Amino acid sequence: MDFAGAFAWDNVVFILKGLLVTLEVALISIVLSFVIGCILAIVQYAKIPVLSHIVATWVEIIRNLPLLLLIMFTYIALPDIGIKLDPFVSTVVALTVFESAMLAEIVRGGLRSIEKGQIEAARSSGLTYVQTLWHIVLPQALRSMVPPTVSQFISLLKDTSLATAIALPELVHNMSIVKSQNVNYTLPAFLLATMLYLIVNFALSIVSRRLELRRA
Amino acid sequence: MVKSFKRMSVLSLVAVFMVVLALAGCGNSQTPAPAAGGDKSAPKAEAPKTDAAQPAAAGGLDEIKKRGKLVVGVKYDTFLFGFKNPSSGQVEGFDVDMAKAIAKKIFGDESKLELKEVTSNTRIPMLQKGDIDAIIATMTITDERKQQVDFTDVYFKAGQALLVKKGSPIKSIADIKKGVKVLGAKGSTSVKNIAQKAPDATILEFNNYQDAFAALKAGQGDALTTDNAILYGMAKQDPNYQVVGGIFTDEPYGIAVKKGNTDLQKTINDLLKEMKQDGSYDKMYEKWIGEKPSK
Numbered sequence: 288m289d290f291a292g293a294f295a296w297d298n299v300v301f302i303l304k305g306l307l308v309t310l311e312v313a314l315i316s317i318v319l320s321f322v323i324g325c326i327l328a329i330v331q332y333a334k335i336p337v338l339s340h341i342v343a344t345w346v347e348i349i350r351n352l353p354l355l356l357l358i359m360f361t362y363i364a365l366p367d368i369g370i371k372l373d374p375f376v377s378t379v380v381a382l383t384v385f386e387s388a389m390l391a392e393i394v395r396g397g398l399r400s401i402e403k404g405q406i407e408a409a410r411s412s413g414l415t416y417v418q419t420l421w422h423i424v425l426p427q428a429l430r431s432m433v434p435p436t437v438s439q440f441i442s443l444l445k446d447t448s449l450a451t452a453i454a455l456p457e458l459v460h461n462m463s464i465v466k467s468q469n470v471n472y473t474l475p476a477f478l479l480a481t482m483l484y485l486i487v488n489f490a491l492s493i494v495s496r497r498l499e500l501r502r503a
Numbered sequence: 504m505v506k507s508f509k510r511m512s513v514l515s516l517v518a519v520f521m522v523v524l525a526l527a528g529c530g531n532s533q534t535p536a537p538a539a540g541g542d543k544s545a546p547k548a549e550a551p552k553t554d555a556a557q558p559a560a561a562g563g564l565d566e567i568k569k570r571g572k573l574v575v576g577v578k579y580d581t582f583l584f585g586f587k588n589p590s591s592g593q594v595e596g597f598d599v600d601m602a603k604a605i606a607k608k609i610f611g612d613e614s615k616l617e618l619k620e621v622t623s624n625t626r627i628p629m630l631q632k633g634d635i636d637a638i639i640a641t642m643t644i645t646d647e648r649k650q651q652v653d654f655t656d657v658y659f660k661a662g663q664a665l666l667v668k669k670g671s672p673i674k675s676i677a678d679i680k681k682g683v684k685v686l687g688a689k690g691s692t693s694v695k696n697i698a699q700k701a702p703d704a705t706i707l708e709f710n711n712y713q714d715a716f717a718a719l720k721a722g723q724g725d726a727l728t729t730d731n732a733i734l735y736g737m738a739k740q741d742p743n744y745q746v747v748g749g750i751f752t753d754e755p756y757g758i759a760v761k762k763g764n765t766d767l768q769k770t771i772n773d774l775l776k777e778m779k780q781d782g783s784y785d786k787m788y789e790k791w792i793g794e795k796p797s798k
Contacts (some may be wrong), residue, residue, distance in 0.1 A: 301589030363625060366632040454579070454620040464580045464587050469740050470713040 293475035298465045302476070305461030306483050312375065312457065313444040316382035320443070321436075323383065324390025329420065331391065332398045342391075349388035355449045357381040362453040378450040386443045393435045397428035437495035441488045458483060564609070564766040567636055573609060575602040576621035576635040582736040583791050584641050587620075594618050597791040598639040601658055601758070604787070605637070608774045627651055630761055637760050637767065641732060644757040653764065654757035655771040660796070662750030663693050664731035666719070668743060673726050675748025679704045686715040686724040693729045696752050712737075719744070730754070735792045749797045 330342045349357075362377040372380060401424045409419040448459040458480055466476035567573055577585035577598045585598040599618065606616035619635055626638045630652060643661065644654045665685075667673045679685060679701035687694040689708045698706060707724055709715040716737055719727045727734070734746045760767045778784035788796045 297590035359624065363628045366628075366634075371632070371634075452622065452624055454622050454625060456579075456620075460580075461589075465589055467580050467582050467586065467736075468589075469582075470716050470737060471740070473711075473713050 288474050289469065289471035290475045292469060293465065293472035294479070298468075298472075298476075299479070302458065302461050302465055302479055302483070305456060305458040306487075308375075308455065309444070309447045309457040310487070312378050312382065312447045312450070312455070313440075315379050316386060316443060316447075317440050319379070319383040320386035320390055323387035325394050327387060327391035328394035328398060331395055333416075333420075346388045346391050349385060350392065352385070354381065354385050354446050355452060357385050358449055359452060374450065374453045374455040377453060378447065378455050382443060382446065385446075386439065389439055390436065393432055393439060394428065396435075397432035398424055400431055401427055433498045434495055437491060437498075441491050444488060444491070445484065563764055564770060567609060567767070571610075572615045572617050573602070573606045573637070574617045574619060574635045575605070576619050576626050576629055576638045576640055577602060578622070578640045579620045581641055581732075583739065584732065585639070594620075597659065597787065598641065600787050600790070601639050602637075604778065604783070605771055605774060608770060627759075630759060633761070636764075637758055637771070639758050641756055642759055643754040648759070651762070652759040653762050653768050654759055655768055656757070656775050657755040658758055658775055659732075659756040660750060661730060661732055661754045661756050663696055663728060663752040663754075664734055664746050664750050665748055666716075666727040666734040666737055666744055666746055667725065668719070669745050671725065671747075673747060676700055676751045677748075679726065683726065684724040686718055686727045687729065688712050688715055691729065697728050700751055739793055746794075 327342050327346060331339050331346070333339065358378060358381040361372060361381045362374060365372065365377075405423055406419055409423045410416070414422065447455075447457055450457055451460045451463070454460065462476045462480040466473045577594060577596075579585060579587040579594055581596070581598075584596040585594060586596045587594045602616055602618065603613035607613040609615075619629070621629055621635070621638060621640050623640075626635075626640055626642065627648070629635050630638055638652070639658075641659075641661070642648070644657065648654070665673065665676065665679075672678065673683065679697070681703040683701075683704050684707055685697055685701070685704045686707050686709060687697065688711055694706060694708060697704060707715075707718070709718060712727075712729060712733060715724075715727050718724055720741070727737075731746055731750055738744050738746055758771055760771070775784070778787070785795055788794075
């Protein structure tokens with residue numbers, strides 16, 4: 288093992304650049320999948336004829352597929368129908384599709400936890416259905432969803448590593464380049480990547496815990 | 504509640520800000536690989552292909568010349584062959600020099616080359632979709648792959664070999680006699696091969712090549728066996744060790760082009776012949792592998 292060699296400045300910077308790509312992909316996917324997940328959940332919750340069923344089926348299908356398959360699908364199979372994406376965009380698309388379906392289930396659970404009585408009260412005091420959703424149901428539902436949502440974000444961040452399969456230059460990808468320079472760099476490179484994932488995800492779960500405390 | 508909403512919006516603002524920052528920060532470090540739809544600048548108008556909407560590297564030599572650059576898929580994580588140097592950010596290696604030589608042959612200028620990273624999963628689909636003109640990525644010529652792509656002649660004689668300490672009495676597979684300890688990695692085909700070719704050898708298996716190499720250095724064995732490409736990388740890391748005796752299995756690397764792209768295939772084959780005749784192949788081989796190619 289050669290810690291000094293493996294942790295040479297250039298190698299560390301290179302791995303940190305990988306972390307940056309990981310964070311970019313994760314942040315963009317988190318924002319997109321949260322918005323889309325909420326929309327999917329509301330459509331299901333609102334029981335719009337036909338549309339709600341289509342969305343429910345979609346969510347069920349996506350939730351039952353492995354993410355790696357989706358990532359490889361967007362990069363390798365979509366070109367067959369004329370859609371060409373680079374590894375970065377492919378990964379964001381695949382993660383967004385997958386995580387929005389996962390989040391839709393979390394949000395739907397949150398929405399359903401709001402008592403019917405509140406909705407009835409809101410409706411009878413003159414609020415429209417949309418107003419009721421926006422002012423009464425969503426704010427309460429969102430707060431109860433914080434812990435499962437953050438843990439979903441944490442797994443999203445970890446799942447970006449699957450994109451090494453399509454050569455996205457993210458953390459695991461850059462780590463494997465560093466370790467391939469020298470057999471003695473293997474363990475140090477793995478340790479560094481492990482530390483970086485831990486730091487980022489631990490920070491996320493601290494944020495989650497603080498939000499929970501505020502709620503209580 | 505209002506307060507928590509404020510907090511949420513602050514948080515999301517921060518998130519958006521970070522995304523923007525990150526994007527700005529690494530804009531220059533990304534490869535010029537086009538984003539979605541960015542390929543529109545490719546000269547698709549003159550491409551007489553049915554997949555005219557597809558970008559860049561779809562096909563024949565004429566198209567490559569028209570485009571003005573050759574697009575080659577290489578690995579970024581394979582030391583000595585296709586490797587993105589963390590210090591310089593450049594991709595370098597035997598495969599990369601090969602790609603440069605082809606670009607020079609076609610354009611008279613080795614810089615008219617674009618490298619794209621491939622993995623074992625993505626290289627054939629990328630070639631078939633026209634993302635790249637050729638694959639130079641430590642790819643062994645096999646019958647199964649020949650059904651999907653066309654290979655050039657062998658550009659690197661890969662196969663299983665032996666790594667020993669300099670000055671070792673072991674000069675080739677023939678010296679692996681009874682009592683000689685050979686190190687390998689668990690479950691690898693190279694361990695099975697050595698058991699077949701040298702049935703008298705004592706084989707010690709390790710979890711990975713790192714451990715096996717460490718054991719060789721510690722004197723726990725006499726030779727380490729796996730693909731010569733990996734062994735040359737180890738020998739480069741520690742000059743006290745050398746690869747001996749040539750290869751005893753045959754897993755030659757070829758350059759893959761899209762099926763039916765015979766003019767590019769022929770250009771590369773001609774180039775390989777020229778390079779072997781004028782000695783530039785040997786020079787390139789020595790530059791990366793550290794010794795002359797075995798005849």
